[in-house]
Amino acid sequence: MKDIKKDFESFVNDPADAAGSSFVLSKIHEQLQNELPSAWTVATKLGFAHLLGSLVTLMSCSQFGVQLFFDGGGLMHYFMKISPQFCNVFCGALYLSISFLIARMILKRDEWLMILRSRVLSISTLALVSLGGLALVSHEVTFEAGLLWLFGAALGGELVTLVKSPTLWLTHKASKK
Numbered sequence: 001m002k003d004i005k006k007d008f009e010s011f012v013n014d015p016a017d018a019a020g021s022s023f024v025l026s027k028i029h030e031q032l033q034n035e036l037p038s039a040w041t042v043a044t045k046l047g048f049a050h051l052l053g054s055l056v057t058l059m060s061c062s063q064f065g066v067q068l069f070f071d072g073g074g075l076m077h078y079f080m081k082i083s084p085q086f087c088n089v090f091c092g093a094l095y096l097s098i099s100f101l102i103a104r105m106i107l108k109r110d111e112w113l114m115i116l117r118s119r120v121l122s123i124s125t126l127a128l129v130s131l132g133g134l135a136l137v138s139h140e141v142t143f144e145a146g147l148l149w150l151f152g153a154a155l156g157g158e159l160v161t162l163v164k165s166p167t168l169w170l171t172h173k174a175s176k177k
Contacts, residue, residue, distance in 0.1 A: 035110075042111045049106050050126055053099030063091045064138040064145070088148035093156030095149075096127055100160040116161060123157035 079087035
């Protein structure tokens with residue numbers, strides 16, 4: 001046992017080995033940095049996923065009076081039966097969660113991990129940009145409705161990003177059958 005301790009102490013105290021190990025560590029770090037995805041690529045793919053999610057959501061729910069394709073109340077009709085506040089929160093959650101689900105399908109594993117590392121920034125940026133866009137095209141966005149929608153969007157985005165592997169959903173459902 002003492003031999004291992006002496007070997008470790010000699011390794012730590014030997015400046016030649018430290019220089020060699022720092023060189024190796026710097027090369028490994030450099031290689032890892034080269035293999036990481038570009039932040040611009042990840043942001044572009046996330047923006048594309050959000051655009052697709054917005055199209056899907058606005059086809060089925062007229063958030064703040066903005067509906068793209070179909071006439072009628074859509075999902076908003078059912079949510080408003082519960083309460084207008086529930087409608088704002090749930091529509092925000094639906095809006096952002098669909099965007100992050102699509103992003104999870106589009107992004108590669110390393111790109112998704114980059115999103116998870118900056119999860120708060122990603123969720124808040126998409127939620128605020130979306131709310132700003134909806135406020136620009138609609139006159140129905142009040143402070144209360146916007147705040148509730150923002151809360152729901154943040155909650156929906158956070159819940160979707162908490163699941164580390166969506167394949168767990170598939171394997172869990174398959175095992176029940």
